[in-house]
Amino acid sequence: MVAAQRSEELSRSTEDYLKAIYQLEESGGSAQTSAIADLLAIAPPSVSGMIKRLSEVGLLEHVPYKGVQLTPKGRRAALKMVRRHRILETYLMEKLGYDWDSVHAEAERLEHAVSDELIERMAMALGNPRYDPHGAPIPTVSGEVEQLDHVPLVDIPVGETAELRMVSDEDPERLRFIASLGLRPGVAFRVVGRQPFHGPVTIRVAGASRDQVVGYELARGLYCVIVPEEVG
Amino acid sequence: MVAAQRSEELSRSTEDYLKAIYQLEESGGSAQTSAIADLLAIAPPSVSGMIKRLSEVGLLEHVPYKGVQLTPKGRRAALKMVRRHRILETYLMEKLGYDWDSVHAEAERLEHAVSDELIERMAMALGNPRYDPHGAPIPTVSGEVEQLDHVPLVDIPVGETAELRMVSDEDPERLRFIASLGLRPGVAFRVVGRQPFHGPVTIRVAGASRDQVVGYELARGLYCVIVPEEVG
DNA sequence: AGCTATTATTAGGATCGGTTAAATTCTTTA
DNA sequence: TAAAGAATTTAACCGATCCTAATAATAGCT
Structure with missing residues (x-):
């Protein structure tokens, strides 16, 4: 009845923050407090607080009043979440008949609960796809993402x-x-x-x-x- | 990025408590504080506190110093979790090649994150199975469970x-x-x-x-x- | 019936992740 | 360049869920 907790486990919130910051870095440059707050629908002071905690554990680099950047460790964790999300979306569409407009919400919740093993089993069942149903590239297990120039x-x-x-x-x-x-x-x-x-x-x-x-x-x-x- | 929250959403903890109490009622009779604490690997005072909260929202009937019973509402919620758990276990084995000894831990985490729709899609993909891989009966959507006399x-x-x-x-x-x-x-x-x-x-x-x-x-x-x- | 052992609850804290209101720092513009 | 405006952080606080230590109730035994 007890969920296994490796020491490396990140909280749901932490995973959401890292993914959001990754997305902001991808599509803009630096991730600013208010941008993170908007993306997560959370008040800016909450973001400030979390940024402090995540910096202390070495997932972020924070320049006060400027913004944050993922450390290599933070980036790895973020890419893991992105991989999970995109594999889940693909699986839900391919194997369970979901439409492409409804997979996001489901994947958003599942990505925090699945194990690495489950994701890799899903990926295998799908033939290790490179793109999700919306065309986004799926990061590899080792954390590489294809950089698209569209x-x-x-x-x-x-x-x-x-x-x-x-x-x-x-x-x-x-x-x-x-x-x-x-x-x-x-x-x-x-x-x-x-x-x-x-x-x-x-x-x-x-x-x-x-x-x-x-x-x-x-x-x-x-x-x-x-x-x-x-x-x- | 925000998870949808219906007003009826229960917390992870709440779901775990209800499921544990259901299991204790099934296989013994009344659910006592210490039994719940053992099953969830939680200290008894924490259970007392949660019992109070769950009673207040009408999920439990609590007789102090005696034990608790699920209300119909609590029982419905518990059975929903049991259905989720058992459908998930069956799906993981049938469709993703898991062994019967490893499905429990995975289902234990996923049961809190899946939507009703996902569970019903999995059930359909499996042909609406009546038993999970360990032989336990799967409750129906409407909350009926086969009573086995083994x-x-x-x-x-x-x-x-x-x-x-x-x-x-x-x-x-x-x-x-x-x-x-x-x-x-x-x-x-x-x-x-x-x-x-x-x-x-x-x-x-x-x-x-x-x-x-x-x-x-x-x-x-x-x-x-x-x-x-x-x-x- | 009374004492003891068991079980449950209350009291008092800690942590996590969120809030609003106030103070601070940065930026931009007159 | 100084002041206004925008963004960020700090301060103070809340609720959920856990903890340990202390207290209270029940049950079983002599």
Whole structure:
């Protein structure tokens, strides 16, 4: 009835903080207190407190009033959580029939409870996938992540053909809408128009009957690569 | 990044207490403070405190200095945890290649993190099994459990033929040893001898090359039914 | 019936991770 | 460059869940 606790066990909260800081470092640079607070929906003073504790145990480097950085140890722990999350999402979709918009919430809870063994068994059952259902690369056991050089849809010039590679997994409604446009990682399309002043982008999905208009906000979160071929 | 919290959410601790109390009620009668404390590896005063809180929210009925009983609401919650645990164990064995001695610890952590939906998807993928790998009946979604009338091996008279129906899932070593005797739920055997004063029981497993001797302590946890047929 | 052993509860703390309100430091702009 | 504004940290506190030590109630034995 008692859960096994290795000395290296991190608390749920700690795991959430490390993952959040990792995500901020990935997509911006330094992780600031308020950004962490926003991401975790927690008040800034709580974050200050936790930052102090995590720095003391060597998971973070903290420059007061500036921000934090993961130490190598912190980064390893964060990448472990990211691997767990993405393997879980993939497993839930592939093996248990979940939709891509509902896996995030489930993985978010499970990632704190699974053992390393379970994750590796799931990964094996999936054939050691490299990407999750949203196109995000899955870190390896040893903590390497593929560094993708994709570009938000809003930055792709009109006339170019591109392929969707990755979308954020967090908002189910957004994901459902993206799917309703015929978009998923791997789908190719041509950018046929874009309005100025953060206006919408118009795309022509390969094989689709008509063009789709994608609002700026949404297009900013669709990560693509430009491909040379032409599309219908 | 934020876990969804319905108003009905129970804490991990609460879930553990309810499950423990349910197990004590099943296999003994009333659940006493010290029994709960032993089962959860927690000091008795902590249990007193938790009992007070759980009584206040209507999950328990507490008679001071006597013991506690689950209310219908508490029983429902406990059975939900038992269902989760047993579905998880079955899934881990059937779909992810776990051994029957290692599923308990994993299920013990996961049962607090899974959603109802995940459990029902797992149950469906398994074909809605009625028993877990250790032979324990899986409660239904609506909270019914099959009441088994099995008997510990120590109470089966010499000469009778019996079938193993259920073993406790908690101790991996014990489970490995049981398996090494050729025993699993569903395996039939004849009781060929029993020594007095809590001595060992000797059994002849159907199709086995030689008799097996089972110590009293172990035999007390092997739940069987007497069957009429004869065994080699 | 009374004493003792067992069991349970109360009292008083610790820790973790969150809160709000107040003080501090950094940044930006007039 | 000084002052306003924004971000961060400190201070004080809360609730959940655990602990140990001390007290209280029950039960069993003579």
